[in-house]
Amino acid sequence: MRYLPKSPAERTEMLREIGASSIDDLFSTIPEEYRLKRDLNIPRQMGESEIIDHFKNAAAHNAVGYASFIGAGVYRHYRPVIIDSLVQRGEFLTSYTPYQAEITQGTLQAIFEFQTMICELTGMDIANASMYDGSTGAAEAAMMAVRITGRDGIVVARTVHPEYREVMETYAQHQEHSANEVGYGADGRIDLATLEQALTDKSAAVLVQSPNFFGVVEDIPAIAEIAHKKGALLIVSIAEAISLGIVRPPAEADIVSLEAQSFGVAPSYGGPFCGVLAAKEKYLRQMPGRLVGETKDKDGRRGFVLTLSTREQHIRREKATSNICTNQALVALMATIYMTVYGKQGIKDLAVQNLAKAQYAAKTLSENGKLLFANAPRFHEFVLQTSETAEQLNARLLENKIIGGLSLKKWYPELGNATLWCATELTTKEQIDQAAAVLTEASVATTA
Amino acid sequence: MATTEQPFVGTPRKVTAHLTQNEKLSFEISSPGKKAYKLPPLDVPEVDPAQLLGKAAREDTGTLPELSEIEIIRHFTRLSTWNYAIDLGMYPLGSCTMKYNPRVNEFVSRLEGIAEAHPYQPESLSQGSLQIVKLLQDCLIEITGMDTITLQPAAGAHGEFTGILLARAWHKSKGNARRNILIPDSAHGTNPATAAVCGYQVVNIKSNSQGGIDVAALEQIVNEDTAALMLTNPSTIGVFENQIHKIADILHAKGALLYMDGANMNALCGKTRPGDFGVDVMHLNLHKTFSTPHGGGGPGSGPVACKKILEPFLPIPVVEEGSDGQLRWNYDRPESVGRVRAFYGNFGMFVRALAYTLANGPDGLRQTTEDAVLNANYIRKKLEDVYDLPYTTPSMHEVVFSDRRQVKNGIKTGDLAKRLIDYGFHPYTTSFPLIVPGALMIEPTESESREELDLFVDAMRQIAREADENPELILSAPHSTRVSRLDETTAARKPVLRWKPQPE
Ligand SMILES: Cc1ncc(COP(=O)(O)O)c(C=O)c1O
Numbered sequence: 003m004r005y006l007p008k009s010p011a012e013r014t015e016m017l018r019e020i021g022a023s024s025i026d027d028l029f030s031t032i033p034e035e036y037r038l039k040r041d042l043n044i045p046r047q048m049g050e051s052e053i054i055d056h057f058k059n060a061a062a063h064n065a066v067g068y069a070s071f072i073g074a075g076v077y078r079h080y081r082p083v084i085i086d087s088l089v090q091r092g093e094f095l096t097s098y099t100p101y102q103a104e105i106t107q108g109t110l111q112a113i114f115e116f117q118t119m120i121c122e123l124t125g126m127d128i129a130n131a132s133m134y135d136g137s138t139g140a141a142e143a144a145m146m147a148v149r150i151t152g153r154d155g156i157v158v159a160r161t162v163h164p165e166y167r168e169v170m171e172t173y174a175q176h177q178e179h180s181a182n183e184v185g186y187g188a189d190g191r192i193d194l195a196t197l198e199q200a201l202t203d204k205s206a207a208v209l210v211q212s213p214n215f216f217g218v219v220e221d222i223p224a225i226a227e228i229a230h231k232k233g234a235l236l237i238v239s240i241a242e243a244i245s246l247g248i249v250r251p252p253a254e255a256d257i258v259s260l261e262a263q264s265f266g267v268a269p270s271y272g273g274p275f276c277g278v279l280a281a282k283e284k285y286l287r288q289m290p291g292r293l294v295g296e297t298k299d300k301d302g303r304r305g306f307v308l309t310l311s312t313r314e315q316h317i318r319r320e321k322a323t324s325n326i327c328t329n330q331a332l333v334a335l336m337a338t339i340y341m342t343v344y345g346k347q348g349i350k351d352l353a354v355q356n357l358a359k360a361q362y363a364a365k366t367l368s369e370n371g372k373l374l375f376a377n378a379p380r381f382h383e384f385v386l387q388t389s390e391t392a393e394q395l396n397a398r399l400l401e402n403k404i405i406g407g408l409s410l411k412k413w414y415p416e417l418g419n420a421t422l423w424c425a426t427e428l429t430t431k432e433q434i435d436q437a438a439a440v441l442t443e444a445s446v447a448t449t450a
Numbered sequence: 451m452a453t454t455e456q457p458f459v460g461t462p463r464k465v466t467a468h469l470t471q472n473e474k475l476s477f478e479i480s481s482p483g484k485k486a487y488k489l490p491p492l493d494v495p496e497v498d499p500a501q502l503l504g505k506a507a508r509e510d511t512g513t514l515p516e517l518s519e520i521e522i523i524r525h526f527t528r529l530s531t532w533n534y535a536i537d538l539g540m541y542p543l544g545s546c547t548m549k550y551n552p553r554v555n556e557f558v559s560r561l562e563g564i565a566e567a568h569p570y571q572p573e574s575l576s577q578g579s580l581q582i583v584k585l586l587q588d589c590l591i592e593i594t595g596m597d598t599i600t601l602q603p604a605a606g607a608h609g610e611f612t613g614i615l616l617a618r619a620w621h622k623s624k625g626n627a628r629r630n631i632l633i634p635d636s637a638h639g640t641n642p643a644t645a646a647v648c649g650y651q652v653v654n655i656k657s658n659s660q661g662g663i664d665v666a667a668l669e670q671i672v673n674e675d676t677a678a679l680m681l682t683n684p685s686t687i688g689v690f691e692n693q694i695h696k697i698a699d700i701l702h703a704k705g706a707l708l709y710m711d712g713a714n715m716n717a718l719c720g721k722t723r724p725g726d727f728g729v730d731v732m733h734l735n736l737h738k739t740f741s742t743p744h745g746g747g748g749p750g751s752g753p754v755a756c757k758k759i760l761e762p763f764l765p766i767p768v769v770e771e772g773s774d775g776q777l778r779w780n781y782d783r784p785e786s787v788g789r790v791r792a793f794y795g796n797f798g799m800f801v802r803a804l805a806y807t808l809a810n811g812p813d814g815l816r817q818t819t820e821d822a823v824l825n826a827n828y829i830r831k832k833l834e835d836v837y838d839l840p841y842t843t844p845s846m847h848e849v850v851f852s853d854r855r856q857v858k859n860g861i862k863t864g865d866l867a868k869r870l871i872d873y874g875f876h877p878y879t880t881s882f883p884l885i886v887p888g889a890l891m892i893e894p895t896e897s898e899s900r901e902e903l904d905l906f907v908d909a910m911r912q913i914a915r916e917a918d919e920n921p922e923l924i925l926s927a928p929h930s931t932r933v934s935r936l937d938e939t940t941a942a943r944k945p946v947l948r949w950k951p952q953p954e
Binding site for chain 1: 473506509529536582589639642812928942945
């Protein structure tokens with residue numbers, strides 16, 4: 003086996019030095035009847051070229067060469083080459099959690115930079131070193147709010163990503179807290195009047211997403227006022243991190259749960275991504291996950307360490323703020339490099355391009371359908387209502403190597419034939435025009 | 451061997467001193483107007499954000515650094531050189547399985563059709579991804595000897611969460627979710643934390659004199675309130691629970707389940723299967739046993755394998771093969787515990803773990819396990835005369851010593867660990883498991899050559915000698931790093947968790 007650095011003679015020699023007569027001596031504590039006496043029934047050992055062929059073959063059975071208008075929590079953005087060059091350095095890639103600060107300063111300083119940038123972008127005071135993803139981050143934020151307020155109700159907007167809501171429900175059903183949902187109004191934003199009614203003095207938090215699942219930017223200051231009036235916290239989930247380049251940060255929130263996949267991370271069929279929680283400083287002790295802090299060494303030199311670990315499972319065990327241990331560190335590093343590449347000006351320029359592309363796409367595509375929630379502020383996604391079903395429309399687009407908008411029927415049947423579209427800086431005018439042309443044909447075909 | 455000419459640095463055979471570059475925070479080297487990006491010209495009409503977004507428009511993007519590309523490359527490359535890594539040498543962190551991370555794994559995970567796959571693109575255009583999921587599932591089911599699996603959990607602790615939810619759902623389906631989860635005092639902190647997150651009471655159970663489960667005591671503790679026992683096997687002291695089937699029987703007799711923390715599967719793959727020795731539900735850590743890189747703390751992947759009885763409760767969606775041979779996701783599972791994560795899990799890690807499995811095959815996985823166990827036993831043999839071995843039960847893939855002999859000179863495991871850095875090694879795991887006061891938990895993995903092991907043994911023996919002859923040298927270690935003995939107390943007492951612009 004090519005990864006194993008030992009010759010047969012070395013193995014024999016080592017066994018002799020240990021005083022074992024055969025390798026099976028070392029497995030003698032496994033009761034005889036449970037020892038596997040056959041080969042595992044898995045594919046035979048392959049050479050590197052065969053492995054590459056295996057995955058190239060798999061890749062060829064996925065969509066390759068399609069233009070895509072799907073977003074819905076996973077976004078295709080340009081990924082600068084240096085991200086991969088840097089994260090493939092073995093010193094980052096093959097290093098463990100930085101518990102031994104002296105020989106992990108690289109990882110620690112990078113996380114400190116990450117925490118800082120996340121604070122700057124979200125308008126929060128503190129940020130952790132990452133969570134698994136946006137969905138579990140939202141669930142952890144809700145549990146954090148329950149601990150902070152001592153209340154147990156979570157009020158969730160129906161405009162939060164449906165799969166995030168499902169994850170929150172999974173987490174909530176076994177805790178003793180309840181989650182109830184608040185619908186949206188004609189503008190695609192959470193209905194403020196219903197929200198006000200839904201809140202009680204048992205409500206720990208209101209959780210909204212902005213831009214929400216429809217791509218619409220929620221009125222965060224108004225929601226915050228309603229939540230705070232009832233003594234509940236406001237949690238804002240952000241699934242599209244690039245939006246922070248041009249959309250006002252949710253500064254009135256108490257906790258922000260961000261999915262940073264857009265910052266240089268491939269869609270990769272849904273993961274690995276990078277969740278992160280940011281919050282007001284006063285909630286520090288209830289923050290789950292790792293935190294890196296600045297300090298000095300014994301000679302007064304600046305350095306960084308994992309800190310406040312008395313919140314964490316390895317110290318507090320069943321009293322910890324969360325069970326999370328391994329997080330998404332390397333992906334957080336990718337996001338850090340991405341934010342450094344675009345920087346203060348780039349993140350804004352990029353967000354504006356996304357805005358422009360989506361504006362053009364919405365205008366062009368809605369010539370063959372109705373743009374829902376047209377008057378609310380949007381980032382780079384929009385909902386189109388058509389006479390055709392999503393299946394019909396997408397079948398035609400697929401023939402033209404275009405993956406059209408995502409059908410919303412499963413989650414929002416009340417919207418009829420509605421599809422969710424996304425345009426990013428990678429979407430070209432040509433692709434948009436082409437998709438529009440196919441839609442036109444379609445609507446001609448249906449009217450005929 | 452050891453000369454005393456350089457008492458200060460010892461005589462590390464593995465390393466010599468080398469310059470390391472200083473590097474400030476990116477914010478501190480930033481200056482306005484520098485750029486590392488160039489956007490293509492906009493091919494659609496320009497927009498006015500203020501007009502489109504109204505009061506939701508952002509005015510100030512906050513302080514992000516402004517740097518050129520070369521500065522960014524140097525910045526992160528310099529930072530990287532401050533890290534130790536498997537690629538540099540042995541990384542014997544017990545319980546963490548720091549094995550070689552094959553580069554072909556990285557290559558295939560970046561193939562266009564794989565990296566660019568969107569989780570919501572049509573299933574007909576995701577067959578390649580689904581095949582990867584299915585084949586990895588099949589391999590892991592065979593390796594664990596279980597009946598079914600979900601790949602959705604994002605790490606070990608998330609797998610524990612999922613597995614305990616499965617157990618809870620099963621109990622609930624029988625009318626009572628039960629109250630308690632039994633957890634040995636040798637367990638990893640995520641086990642009790644998970645039980646709590648799932649709404650269970652933790653009942654801690656004391657290990658016996660061999661560091662294992664006291665079977666007779668267990669029999670007294672298990673009752674109709676017990677939902678499950680969370681057991682790490684081999685245990686966190688690297689010992690196989692040879693009474694495992696008896697343990698399973700005791701639980702099953704009271705209607706409780708056996709959960710296995712599979713963090714230590716690197717000791718078992720191809721040699722024995724948890725499904726065969728009575729385990730009902732377990733998680734794997736693909737970032738340990740299956741070689742996906744730790745990346746400075748993550749990402750991981752924590753598949754949960756279980757017996758047939760728990761299958762109805764698996765998180766949605768589950769992959770299925772249609773009669774037409776096409777793979778698809780099934781969401782229609784009324785008894786499911788729900789989703790534990792958006793989409794399907796850390797798919798990029800599935801690709802890497804499968805590449806690793808294919809590179810090994812059945813013979814390679816078995817040889818890997820054997821070498822991992824051989825290496826641990828070799829270290830044990832070579833160090834047991836100088837470090838205290840609190841449990842003499844045969845070791846599998848890791849060996850746990852204690853600092854008992856060194857403590858008499860005022861030196862603790864953490865100090866020995868810091869000194870090991872000067873010898874060019876990453877320290878072993880310190881202070882875990884809790885049942886060993888002053889633990890030195892050493893897991894070499896299969897990836898170490900005999901030469902590297904000998905260097906490690908040599909370093910550990912020199913350090914033991916220093917502990918007797920020159921304790922101060924150890925107490926002030928490391929001496930060779932950019933920074934040494936960072937002040938963790940002040941870091942926690944006065945937290946500085948972000949850089950702040952200096953007032954002008
Ligand atoms: C024995 C044991 N159990 C559970 C875990 C938790 O796994 P993870 O860090 O992937 O969440 C670890 C490792 O960290 C471990 O060593």
